[in-house]
Amino acid sequence: MRVAVVGAGIVGACTAWALVRKGANVSLFERKRPMAETSRASSKLLHGGLRYLERGHVRLVGKSLQARAAWLRQAPHLCDPLQLLLPVYENAGRARWTIGLGIRLYDLLARGSGFPKGRWFTANEVGALQPALVRTGLQGAYAFYDAKMDDEALGNWVVEQFSAAGGEVICGTAVSHIDDLDDFDRIVNATGPWALELRRTQPGPSAYALDWVRGSHIVLDRLCPAAMLLQVPGEKRIFFVLPRNGQTLIGTTEMRQATPDNPGPTEDEIRYLLDAYNHYLTLPARRSDVADAFAGVRPLIRSADNPSDATREWAFERVGKVLHIYGGKWTTAQLQGEEAAKRTLQ
Ligand SMILES: Cc1cc2nc3c(=O)[nH]c(=O)nc-3n(C[C@H](O)[C@H](O)[C@H](O)COP(=O)(O)OP(=O)(O)OC[C@H]3O[C@@H](n4cnc5c(N)ncnc54)[C@H](O)[C@@H]3O)c2cc1C
Secondary structure (H helix, E strand, C coil), rough: EEEEECCHHHHHHHHHHHHHHCHHHHHHHHCCCCCHHHHCCCEEEEEHHHHHHHHHHHHHHHHHHHHHHHHHHCCCCCCCEEEEHHHHEEEEEEHHHHHHHHHHHHHHCCCCCCCCCEEEEEEHHHHHHHEEECCCCCEEEEEEEEECHHHHHHHHHHHHHHCCCEEEEEECCCCHHHHHCCCEEEECCCCCCCCHHCCCCCCCCCCCEEEEEEEEEEEEECCCEEEEECCCCCCCCCCEEEECCCEEECCCEEEECCCCCCCCCCCCHHHHHHHHHHHHHHHCCCCEEEEEEEEEEEECCCCCCHHHHHCCEEEEEEEEEEEEEEEECCCCCHHHHHHHHHHHHH
């Protein structure tokens, strides 16, 4: 079976790798280079997504936690467990008991994966871990565990596994029409945010609509002694403050946009992230402290008015010999790729 996979983001790479393991003869087409788009602009977390529990997405969180463990088993040199603090303030943000309950459920869903269980730190203990955190009203913090990775390096590792298993990678080739791949027995459209562009070259309306939700991060050239999950002041949204290569990574935003193309972070988003960070840290960061800023566009299946509530699940649509892939997240890309491969070969 000759299969063309279009798009070498993490979803296309995992799908191509799964297909070649199942004995297919696979060519992976990428218009730029592997991991050139959304898959290198993530928060670099392999995570279950604690916040999705609040929205009742228990099944997805469970799957993601098991997927997180699989990445650590397969590529321990490219990902590491990470302790995150979730500070709790008096009369602000979510109640302590809600967070505690969420973390207990998170631990339960992650059972057997070898990660330490969440625990409570007193305000003094938190101060020792993150000395610059605002102490006024601080009750303490829950600690829980996820994993951090280098998305570009781990994604390229998947592409290497695919090549080593006999797959062919063709970079710098944009596929503009499904008919261009007519020689192949099967085609997989794994172009992430651009999936509808290729879908439109086939007849009929697509079964799914996508929401293009840009997320931006900023990088401060300062050490981050402890990773934190914090609530944006005045909103229900959360944001991350993460250690990364001796610097501090802060993100993300959620800006709905009308096209899949990535315009990069706006000044408003950079200001929004700085304000959120400065609300919690006593050593304020100014615009001139921002060493880098980057954005990526999430290809979310349209499922909610508020992009924060949109599902991070994925879906497939089969049209003739083409399988179109919509949605998903980095952490679960191997599960998504495995399922896509099975459906492609049916
Ligand atoms: C700000 C942000 C933070 C995130 N953080 C996390 C996180 O911490 N953990 C997590 O699990 N998930 C996270 N996600 C989600 C995750 O990053 C995405 O779900 C995932 O990277 C999408 O991968 P993809 O392969 O579908 O898309 P992409 O990575 O965008 O890949 C699509 C590829 O297709 C190529 N392409 C497009 N059209 C064509 C064509 N016509 N011909 C050839 N090639 C084409 C593109 O060049 C691109 O390389 C985050 C997302 C964002 C935006």
